[in-house]
Amino acid sequence: MNGRVDDSFTAVIGLEVHVQLQTRSKIFCACELDPHAAPNTRVCPVCLGQPGTLPVLNRQAVRLALRLALACGCEIAPLSSFARKNYFYPDLPKGYQITQYAFPLARGGALEVDTPGGTRRFPLERMHLEEDAARLVHEGKGPVRIDFNRCGTPLVEVVGAPALHTPEEAAAYLRALRRLVRWLGVSDGNMEEGSLRCDANVSVAPTLADRPGRRVELKNLNSISGVRAALHHEIARQTEVLRRGGRVEFETRSFDAAAGVTRPMRSKEEASDYRYFPEPDLPVVELSPSELEDIGALLPELPLDLHRRLVRQWGISAEEAEVLVEERALAEYFQAVVAEGIDPPLAAHWVVGEVLHLRKERGGSMESFPVEPRRIAGLLRMLERREISTAAAKKVLVHMAATADEASSLVRRMGLQLLDDEGELEHLVDAVLLENEGLVEKYRKGKGGLAGYFVGQVMQASGGRADPQRVEAMVRRRLDEGGRQ
Amino acid sequence: MKGPAPGVEELRELLRQGRRTPSELVAEVLRRARAWEPHLGAFQELVTSPPEPQGASDGLLWGIPYALKANIAQRGHRLDCESRLLAGHVAPYDATVQSRLEGAGAVCVGRTRMDEFAMGSSGEWATSGSTANPWDPDRVPGGSSSGSAAAVGAGVLPFALGSDTGGSIRQPAAFCGCVGLKPTWGRVSRYGLVAFASSLDQIGPLTRTVRDAALVSSTLMGFDPRDATTLRDSPEKEGEDLDALLAGLERGLEGTTVGVPWDLLAGRLSEEVEIEFRRVLGEMEARGARLVELRLPLARHALAVYAVVANAEASSNLARFDGLRWGRTAAGADHRESIRRARAEGFGEEVKLRILLGTFVLSAGYHEAYYQRAQRIRRAMAREADEALGHCDVLAWPTTGETAFGRGERLDDPLHMYDSDFLTVQANLTGLPAIALPTGLSREGLPFSLQLTGRRWGEWELLRVARQVELFCDFERHRASLGPGGDAS
Numbered sequence: 016m017n018g019r020v021d022d023s024f025t026a027v028i029g030l031e032v033h034v035q036l037q038t039r040s041k042i043f044c045a046c047e048l049d050p051h052a053a054p055n056t057r058v059c060p061v062c063l064g065q066p067g068t069l070p071v072l073n074r075q076a077v078r079l080a081l082r083l084a085l086a087c088g089c090e091i092a093p094l095s096s097f098a099r100k101n102y103f104y105p106d107l108p109k110g111y112q113i114t115q116y117a118f119p120l121a122r123g124g125a126l127e128v129d130t131p132g133g134t135r136r137f138p139l140e141r142m143h144l145e146e147d148a149a150r151l152v153h154e155g156k157g158p159v160r161i162d163f164n165r166c167g168t169p170l171v172e173v174v175g176a177p178a179l180h181t182p183e184e185a186a187a188y189l190r191a192l193r194r195l196v197r198w199l200g201v202s203d204g205n206m207e208e209g210s211l212r213c214d215a216n217v218s219v220a221p222t223l224a225d226r227p228g229r230r231v232e233l234k235n236l237n238s239i240s241g242v243r244a245a246l247h248h249e250i251a252r253q254t255e256v257l258r259r260g261g262r263v264e265f266e267t268r269s270f271d272a273a274a275g276v277t278r279p280m281r282s283k284e285e286a287s288d289y290r291y292f293p294e295p296d297l298p299v300v301e302l303s304p305s306e307l308e309d310i311g312a313l314l315p316e317l318p319l320d321l322h323r324r325l326v327r328q329w330g331i332s333a334e335e336a337e338v339l340v341e342e343r344a345l346a347e348y349f350q351a352v353v354a355e356g357i358d359p360p361l362a363a364h365w366v367v368g369e370v371l372h373l374r375k376e377r378g379g380s381m382e383s384f385p386v387e388p389r390r391i392a393g394l395l396r397m398l399e400r401r402e403i404s405t406a407a408a409k410k411v412l413v414h415m416a417a418t419a420d421e422a423s424s425l426v427r428r429m430g431l432q433l434l435d436d437e438g439e440l441e442h443l444v445d446a447v448l449l450e451n452e453g454l455v456e457k458y459r460k461g462k463g464g465l466a467g468y469f470v471g472q473v474m475q476a477s478g479g480r481a482d483p484q485r486v487e488a489m490v491r492r493r494l495d496e497g498g499r500q
Numbered sequence: 501m502k503g504p505a506p507g508v509e510e511l512r513e514l515l516r517q518g519r520r521t522p523s524e525l526v527a528e529v530l531r532r533a534r535a536w537e538p539h540l541g542a543f544q545e546l547v548t549s550p551p552e553p554q555g556a557s558d559g560l561l562w563g564i565p566y567a568l569k570a571n572i573a574q575r576g577h578r579l580d581c582e583s584r585l586l587a588g589h590v591a592p593y594d595a596t597v598q599s600r601l602e603g604a605g606a607v608c609v610g611r612t613r614m615d616e617f618a619m620g621s622s623g624e625w626a627t628s629g630s631t632a633n634p635w636d637p638d639r640v641p642g643g644s645s646s647g648s649a650a651a652v653g654a655g656v657l658p659f660a661l662g663s664d665t666g667g668s669i670r671q672p673a674a675f676c677g678c679v680g681l682k683p684t685w686g687r688v689s690r691y692g693l694v695a696f697a698s699s700l701d702q703i704g705p706l707t708r709t710v711r712d713a714a715l716v717s718s719t720l721m722g723f724d725p726r727d728a729t730t731l732r733d734s735p736e737k738e739g740e741d742l743d744a745l746l747a748g749l750e751r752g753l754e755g756t757t758v759g760v761p762w763d764l765l766a767g768r769l770s771e772e773v774e775i776e777f778r779r780v781l782g783e784m785e786a787r788g789a790r791l792v793e794l795r796l797p798l799a800r801h802a803l804a805v806y807a808v809v810a811n812a813e814a815s816s817n818l819a820r821f822d823g824l825r826w827g828r829t830a831a832g833a834d835h836r837e838s839i840r841r842a843r844a845e846g847f848g849e850e851v852k853l854r855i856l857l858g859t860f861v862l863s864a865g866y867h868e869a870y871y872q873r874a875q876r877i878r879r880a881m882a883r884e885a886d887e888a889l890g891h892c893d894v895l896a897w898p899t900t901g902e903t904a905f906g907r908g909e910r911l912d913d914p915l916h917m918y919d920s921d922f923l924t925v926q927a928n929l930t931g932l933p934a935i936a937l938p939t940g941l942s943r944e945g946l947p948f949s950l951q952l953t954g955r956r957w958g959e960w961e962l963l964r965v966a967r968q969v970e971l972f973c974d975f976e977r978h979r980a981s982l983g984p985g986g987d988a989s
């Protein structure tokens with residue numbers, strides 16, 4: 016899709032994403048951040064907005080936001096400042112939110128997104144720091160309760176330019192942003208738990224119109240599929256209004272994920288005047304060039320750069336590279352295996368295949384995966400030297416995960432060395448062919464596909480210790496010999 | 501127990517010599533307070549069982565009793581800012597100034613009345629009752645630190661803390677005949693001070709003498725990790741300990757340049773205030789000070805700029821009082837209705853007026869014309885004042901254009917009421933330190949007050965000049981005749 020909803024209408028989408036930063040404590044007080052703590056146990060006079068208290072900026076929140084901004088190539092402001100956004104809501108204990116308004120931390124930059132059509136750079140407008148509000152807990156028909164644990168969680172708001180045209184682009188943009196914040200260690204990026212929250216601005220206009228359509232803001236988009244569904248619905252709704260000759264109104268709509276529709280929340284006429292003004296309790300945030308350099312120097316290679324390097328320099332398939340750069344710990348694991356001298360495509364194949372499979376079975380993170388890169392490299396080295404078969408190597412890996420043993424000693428103990436003895440192999444092949452005389456007959460009458468079956472039987476008989484290519488050659492030779500007899 | 505309580509310095513000496521114990525001092529304060537309170541009404545709360553002083557007896561203020569203004573947090577005590585909306589609210593923590601005073605061994609004996617949320621110049625906007633002027637019970641004590649100034653001025657207490665947003669320490673100090681210091685903005689932590697206008701608010705001491713102000717300030721001043729706007733490094737030279745700084749206060753006025761902006765004062769001073777001011781200037785000159793006339797054309801707009809900035813910030817600072825979490829609650833159909841009712845019933849008229857004004861100057865369409873314009877003038881005012889202080893050591897003018905006015909006189913005339921801050925708001929808008937000190941009594945027996953404004957972070961130099969004026973004014977002799985009910989006893 017190139018943004019045309021149908022022939023005559025085009026959608027323009029801009030996403031505003033709130034990213035919860037993974038600091039130890041809140042942005043303006045020393046309370047610990049713990050999304051799983053019992054309600055109202057991570058609070059103090061400051062984050063409760065007790066009269067007389069003052070905010071003090073957590074510098075770590077600035078550093079994390081800067082990592083993200085530098086990774087997106089934003090222009091960093093050497094001086095930025097906070098403002099108050101004034102409105103009444105029960106989740107806002109001070110009656111205002113401290114946020115960056117006129118002087119944000121960063122402007123410009125772009126988010127690199129992999130799309131089916133290739134890598135695209137979607138421009139960003141700005142990134143700024145702010146505090147999260149408390150969480151309103153609705154329980155059935157009972158009174159609404161307020162949990163202030165979340166109040167004061169540092170957020171960076173990533174404001175994208177209205178440069179997306181389809182729900183699929185929006186979804187790809189969000190996936191890329193989620194991967195990036197996780198990659199950088201800036202946020203856990205968990206949309207279901209609210210670590211990443213997305214609002215979308217959508218407008219639809221006739222394709223040939225010289226002015227954009229009226230903007231509608233969508234809220235409550237708490238999953239990537241939800242974003243896609245909400246945008247599909249909203250674009251269709253606006254298109255329908257326009258096609259009937261109607262007018263789209265400025266408004267804020269909320270997405271009902273269960274019903275799959277958007278509903279009006281409030282119109283712009285009721286919109287608040289936030290009466291922003293500079294926050295007098297916080298000094299200007301100054302960033303020295305050396306501080307920026309230090310943060311920049313600690314930036315890891317970004318996922319898409321690594322992807323390019325894996326494919327171009329190391330000859331890894333684009334699909335496997337895609338999996339490897341999905342998670343920084345996995346990419347690091349893989350690179351550590353390669354650093355042990357293993358051929359990159361082989362290492363990639365095993366990490367993406369067996370290692371991920373095993374981790375999924377066991378559960379847990381990559382950091383706690385029991386087979387260290389050095390040990391799996393030992394196993395892959397035996398495979399490269401053709402000392403064991405692939406099937407045997409897979410068995411050994413499972414045992415390596417359960418023990419601290421090296422591959423070589425496990426192979427020896429399990430008797431999985433590759434069957435090298437020509438006579439023993441021939442003996443196995445003969446035995447299989449003899450047991451399956453009927454099938455051998457069919458093969459000779461033209462059922463060539465049966466060769467694979469015989470190879471499988473021989474492999475099984477060898478306990479996975481035979482080299483399948485060698486067995487296949489041997490089986491074919493024997494069958495064809497027999498045919499001539 | 502005739503006459504006023506001794507000041508901080510004298511009490512330190514009595515305690516050091518063992519001629520008094522801390523509990524005796526507290527008992528004396530409470531006896532004086534009981535005698536004065538029926539006429540004065542300075543306190544909203546007085547302790548019944550006074551706490552023992554903390555720490556070792558060599559603490560700078562060990563055993564010295566004091567009181568806090570009702571907008572400064574003290575763990576376990578009411579923090580209602582004399583507002584119905586905060587009735588019953590108890591602070592769960594201590595303000596930094598309270599921790600510092602307690603850490604120095606001082607003993608808090610009570611909480612003083614104030615105008616609601618520090619908005620007022622007469623002490624008449626307090627829900628627990630208004631305060632009288634110790635020099636004349638029919639006069640106001642000034643505001644908003646009314647109770648602190650009245651109690652110290654009457655000699656009930658050696659010192660009390662106040663807060664100053666547009667003159668709320670200095671103007672009542674002037675009316676009640678005590679010394680009031682508003683330090684440089686950022687010199688004393690505001691953590692625990694219920695904010696009125698954050699960029700203007702500053703906590704400071706009300707004392708009987710300039711040396712007492714210096715002693716108390718040295719305990720209050722300094723970096724606070726809980727207030728990001730406090731100055732990180734001490735501006736005093738290294739090796740300058742408190743004794744050296746106190747000794748420095750005794751250096752005379754020779755070579756001191758005093759700037760007087762006569763253009764600003766034209767038509768602003770009552771005849772008697774102007775005569776007293778000229779007398780004090782003359783005495784300073786006679787002791788070696790050099791007087792220079794200078795112009796502060798922007799200071800003339802200070803009151804207008806102040807009205808915009810202070811009310812804008814107040815409208816935001818007071819937003820947290822929504823009746824949902826502390827103080828008065830009001831039931832409504834939904835949260836908007838509950839908030840509306842709590843605020844309508846809880847805030848006093850003056851506070852509502854200021855919130856409305858502040859909300860207006862920040863709203864879309866007026867933001868640029870009022871708020872942003874005021875901020876620009878404010879920055880220019882700070883430059884103008886800093887520049888003037890490049891040519892002289894202190895600026896001098898009377899703290900108020902007249903002596904204390906009558907109770908009830910200005911309640912229906914807010915503009916006239918605001919006018920009494922005309923000469924004090926400039927120091928808040930520029931952030932500069934300023935001190936008010938009593939110089940003499942009017943024919944009616946009301947205190948006159950001189951205001952000195954110093955360089956940014958230049959509290960000690962400012963205190964020195966004030967100390968030298970205090971020496972020749974010898975105001976303490978007047979206080980000896982003060983007694984409860986205004987009669988000399």
Ligand SMILES: [Zn+2]
Pocket residue numbers: 041044045046057058059060061062063167
């Ligand atoms: Zn907290």
